[in-house]
Amino acid sequence: MSIEVRNINKRFGNFTALNNISLDLPSGELTALLGPSGCGKTTLLRIIAGLEQPDGGNVLFHGKDATGSHVRERKVGFVFQHYALFRHMTVFENVAFGLRVRPRQERPSEAEIRRKVHELLELVQLDWIADRYPAQLSGGQRQRIALARALAVEPQVLLLDEPFGALDAKVRKDLRRWLRRLHDELHITSVFVTHDQEEALEVADRVVVLNKGGIEQVGTPDEVYDQPATPFVYQFLGNVNLFHSRVHDGFAKIGELEVAVDGHEDTQNAAALAYVRPHDIEIHRTPENGSTFAATVVHIHAIGPIVRLELARADATEYVEAELTRERFRELALKEGEEIFVKPRSLRVFIDPNPAVA
Amino acid sequence: MSAVISHPLSVLPVPASRATQEPAWVRWLLISIALGWLGLFLFIPLAAIFTEALRKGLEVYWASLVDPDALSAIKLTLIATVIAVPANLVFGIAAAWAIAKFEFRGKQLLLTLIDLPFAVSPVIAGLIYVLLFGAQGWFGEWLQAHDVKIIFAVPGIVLATIFVTFPFVARELIPLMQAQGTEEEEAAVTMGASGWQTLWRVTLPNVKWGLLYGVILCNARAMGEFGAVSVVSGHIRGMTNTLPLHVEILYNEYNFAAAFAAASLLAGLALVTLALKSAVEWKTGAELRARNEETSNEH
Amino acid sequence: MAVLRSWKSHSVLPGFGLALGFTILYLSLIVLIPLSATFIKTAELGWGEFWTAVTTPRALASYRLSFGAAAIGALLNTGFGLLTAWVLVRYTFPGKRLVDALVDLPFALPTAVAGIALTAIYAPNGWLGQWLEPLGVKVAFTPLGVVIALTFIGLPFVVRTVQPVLEDLEAEVEEAAACLGASRWQTFAQVLMPALWPALITGFALAFARAVGEYGSVIFIAGNMPLISEISPLLIITKLEQYDYAGATAIAVVMLVISFALLLLINGLQWWISRRHGKRNP
Numbered sequence: 033m034s035i036e037v038r039n040i041n042k043r044f045g046n047f048t049a050l051n052n053i054s055l056d057l058p059s060g061e062l063t064a065l066l067g068p069s070g071c072g073k074t075t076l077l078r079i080i081a082g083l084e085q086p087d088g089g090n091v092l093f094h095g096k097d098a099t100g101s102h103v104r105e106r107k108v109g110f111v112f113q114h115y116a117l118f119r120h121m122t123v124f125e126n127v128a129f130g131l132r133v134r135p136r137q138e139r140p141s142e143a144e145i146r147r148k149v150h151e152l153l154e155l156v157q158l159d160w161i162a163d164r165y166p167a168q169l170s171g172g173q174r175q176r177i178a179l180a181r182a183l184a185v186e187p188q189v190l191l192l193d194e195p196f197g198a199l200d201a202k203v204r205k206d207l208r209r210w211l212r213r214l215h216d217e218l219h220i221t222s223v224f225v226t227h228d229q230e231e232a233l234e235v236a237d238r239v240v241v242l243n244k245g246g247i248e249q250v251g252t253p254d255e256v257y258d259q260p261a262t263p264f265v266y267q268f269l270g271n272v273n274l275f276h277s278r279v280h281d282g283f284a285k286i287g288e289l290e291v292a293v294d295g296h297e298d299t300q301n302a303a304a305l306a307y308v309r310p311h312d313i314e315i316h317r318t319p320e321n322g323s324t325f326a327a328t329v330v331h332i333h334a335i336g337p338i339v340r341l342e343l344a345r346a347d348a349t350e351y352v353e354a355e356l357t358r359e360r361f362r363e364l365a366l367k368e369g370e371e372i373f374v375k376p377r378s379l380r381v382f383i384d385p386n387p388a389v390a
Numbered sequence: 391m392s393a394v395i396s397h398p399l400s401v402l403p404v405p406a407s408r409a410t411q412e413p414a415w416v417r418w419l420l421i422s423i424a425l426g427w428l429g430l431f432l433f434i435p436l437a438a439i440f441t442e443a444l445r446k447g448l449e450v451y452w453a454s455l456v457d458p459d460a461l462s463a464i465k466l467t468l469i470a471t472v473i474a475v476p477a478n479l480v481f482g483i484a485a486a487w488a489i490a491k492f493e494f495r496g497k498q499l500l501l502t503l504i505d506l507p508f509a510v511s512p513v514i515a516g517l518i519y520v521l522l523f524g525a526q527g528w529f530g531e532w533l534q535a536h537d538v539k540i541i542f543a544v545p546g547i548v549l550a551t552i553f554v555t556f557p558f559v560a561r562e563l564i565p566l567m568q569a570q571g572t573e574e575e576e577a578a579v580t581m582g583a584s585g586w587q588t589l590w591r592v593t594l595p596n597v598k599w600g601l602l603y604g605v606i607l608c609n610a611r612a613m614g615e616f617g618a619v620s621v622v623s624g625h626i627r628g629m630t631n632t633l634p635l636h637v638e639i640l641y642n643e644y645n646f647a648a649a650f651a652a653a654s655l656l657a658g659l660a661l662v663t664l665a666l667k668s669a670v671e672w673k674t675g676a677e678l679r680a681r682n683e684e685t686s687n688e689h
Numbered sequence: 690m691a692v693l694r695s696w697k698s699h700s701v702l703p704g705f706g707l708a709l710g711f712t713i714l715y716l717s718l719i720v721l722i723p724l725s726a727t728f729i730k731t732a733e734l735g736w737g738e739f740w741t742a743v744t745t746p747r748a749l750a751s752y753r754l755s756f757g758a759a760a761i762g763a764l765l766n767t768g769f770g771l772l773t774a775w776v777l778v779r780y781t782f783p784g785k786r787l788v789d790a791l792v793d794l795p796f797a798l799p800t801a802v803a804g805i806a807l808t809a810i811y812a813p814n815g816w817l818g819q820w821l822e823p824l825g826v827k828v829a830f831t832p833l834g835v836v837i838a839l840t841f842i843g844l845p846f847v848v849r850t851v852q853p854v855l856e857d858l859e860a861e862v863e864e865a866a867a868c869l870g871a872s873r874w875q876t877f878a879q880v881l882m883p884a885l886w887p888a889l890i891t892g893f894a895l896a897f898a899r900a901v902g903e904y905g906s907v908i909f910i911a912g913n914m915p916l917i918s919e920i921s922p923l924l925i926i927t928k929l930e931q932y933d934y935a936g937a938t939a940i941a942v943v944m945l946v947i948s949f950a951l952l953l954l955i956n957g958l959q960w961w962i963s964r965r966h967g968k969r970n971p
């Protein structure tokens with residue numbers, strides 16, 4: 033089922049949590065709401081679920097306005113960051129809860145409930161702990177039970193609030209791959225909230241990057257990583273080098289380096305910020321006219337398969353981070369203190385909206 | 391900015407999400423029932439005490455308070471309290487030090503035994519000292535031979551008061567000191583502090599509010615105790631009457647205005663106790679919040 | 690030292706021997722030895738005499754009243770205490786902080802004062818009594834008066850045991866129930882109540898234990914008629930005043946045994962509950 037979010041506003045006191053958010057979530061996709069803490073992603077998720085009322089705007093489920101309907105009527109499965117399992121109920125009873133609270137005429141028979149719960153527990157591979165209490169489970173197990181419980185009511189939409197946030201790194205990695213496989217099996221429209229870019233890029237079909245209550249970019253993981261729409265997205269997704277630059281007649285200048293900037297042919301001498309990812313930086317022993325700038329190797333950190341270099345620009349006080357493969361590093365035979373030439377493979381330039389006084 | 395202007399009402403704080411909130415009529419119905427219940431059992435009795443005390447005017451009220459028997463009852467109540475509270479305070483600190491800072495077998499039993507006086511009827515608390523020190527008690531003859539009076543005298547009243555207020559300070563301190571662990575004390579000891587220095591400079595400052603809380607409750611009960619004291623006192627006017635016993639005697643003599651005047655003193659004390667208690671709770675709450683904010687800022 | 694080590698784990702902190710020694714000495718002198726006097730005194734009686742002393746019609750009537758009225762009072766307090774705690778934790782209304790503070794009044798108010806205040810209210814010519822009298826409801830000087838006094842005395846217990854539990858409940862759990870389609874009432878009955886039961890039972894038991902032994906607030910309002918409105922603690926005092934020490938002590942022993950059993954039950958219950966549900970992430 034598709035979800036549409038139209039012009040949603042939400043304030044808490046003087047704090048604007050969501051500022052006029054509109055978003056389409058197509059049927060059957062797994063979408064990540066990604067952003068730093070306080071960006072409004074959890075509030076948006078809770079508004080979609082009906083746990084929170086927006087101050088303005090609408091939420092449409094399958095084209096129908098659901099803004100006024102109670103969370104009970106929305107048929108959403110919600111998975112909480114801290115699981116929110118009922119601690120006095122066994123795993124079985126937790127999963128069966130949504131079936132047992134249905135009105136009498138809609139309630140499945142006891143045999144049907146048992147069948148369904150065991151089916152779900154098999155789906156999350158935890159059938160063998162049906163009689164335990166939540167307190168006896170590990171964090172990863174609890175989260176899988178919380179998911180099974182949410183799925184028991186056959187939700188049209190699955191919403192997950194930082195589902196792996198409370199788990200340790202190893203479990204988190206396993207569980208997110210498992211979630212991806214589960215989604216490929218069930219194809220239920222799903223939205224999950226995360227502040228972990230790696231998680232969003234690895235798991236989601238689409239990533240919605242939020243910042244300060246607004247949407248920065250919506251796109252596939254490749255799109256948001258390779259073609260960030262805003263400086264924020266660039267900085268939030270992965271490491272990035274930032275150069276202060278000026279754009280003039282369609283070209284940005286960084287030292288001796290000149291790059292063509294599309295759409296700024298008429299811009300005159302404007303302050304700009306140029307972004308390049310560390311692994312998009314090539315290192316050369318000799319300069320190439322107009323496409324490199326000079327720098328000194330300050331530090332060399334060899335980390336597993338990659339080598340990270342800290343470089344100091346020769347013509348400015350800026351530092352540059354570059355990542356090389358081990359082969360390339362060996363080829364170059366670099367040492368600390370040597371002068372080299374930096375060539376960015378792909379560089380994005382944004383006109384600085386608040387330039388520092390030059 | 392347009393969003394702000396078009397939704398002026400949204401600036402109001404939203405208390406709870408709608409999903410887990412009862413309808414307004416349910417809320418107000420429940421609040422009304424609860425307040426009605428508390429009104430019947432708390433507010434009306436409290437109002438009754440002060441109204442009845444002042445029924446015959448301020449002069450009668452004042453006269454019943456400065457009556458010599460009333461004054462000697464107040465004095466005896468203060469004496470019993472001044473002995474009982476510090477005694478139980480010292481005990482509470484010792485017990486909490488042993489129980490909260492060390493691991494040993496039988497701790498659970500000791501905790502249960504400390505709670506015992508709460509499970510004992512005040513009348514029985516008085517009775518046990520009569521059995522020990524009364525004329526027919528175990529030590530009765532010996533005491534009589536040496537002309538020592540405990541029952542129907544001040545020492546009995548003090549003992550009974552100590553018994554009924556026995557657990558108050560210990561019960562407040564033990565969970566608090568357990569929660570604080572032993573790291574700070576161990577740090578102090580490794581820096582060369584003696585046991586007393588550690589207790590005085592590290593442990594007690596950490597639990598000062600809990601300590602005060604326990605002392606406030608202990609004090610209120612000590613001043614107000616009736617049943618236990620009643621058994622051991624002998625009700626000798628001007629000699630072994632505490633203020634609560636004085637209230638009883640006046641009441642049984644149908645001297646209601648004087649009885650309620652004395653009662654209003656004790657009720658005032660109760661209100662002061664509640665105010666202090668709330669202040670301490672508020673203070674500890676504020677400190678806890680400040681500490682939580684500090685730790686959350688570190689992350 | 691070898692013996693010591695086996696029951697006490699090692700610690701660098703000093704003062705254990707002194708603190709524990711003083712604790713046990715003080716506990717023994719003030720509580721344990723005097724309490725044991727009741728049992729030893731009773732032993733003088735012999736089983737037959739003891740049984741006769743504690744099963745006289747007057748004694749039996751007093752247990753019925755003390756335990757019965759205490760149970761009714763504690764039950765009333767359980768229901769209304771839950772409601773009061775709920776209202777104080779979940780809702781806002783003017784004067785809430787003041788009301789919250791006043792809930793502890795029965796802890797702070799001397800029992801004799803409570804007794805005469807309640808009597809002034811419920812006596813036939815009293816504040817409320819004058820309105821109840823024409824309706825044929827007699828409160829003061831009847832067993833109903835005992836129930837009123839014991840309800841007053843136990844009022845804070847359930848509120849104060851339930852309040853922190855309600856405050857600590859995660860809002861997420863209720864939201865989860867709502868997401869799963871549970872109505873507000875289903876959420877309350879099936880999700881919140883199981884979490885509140887331990888606190889309710891503890892509060893009930895504490896209120897009951899306190900009420901069973903209560904003396905000061907009862908004797909003014911009860912009328913103290915043997916076989917009708919005479920509570921067990923009063924019977925002990927009556928027997929003492931008649932110099933029937935053995936008889937008084939026998940009844941005291943019955944009450945003590947029941948109170949201790951109750952105390953053990955509460956502790957056991959709390960231990961069982963904390964073992965079952967209190968376990969954290971392993």
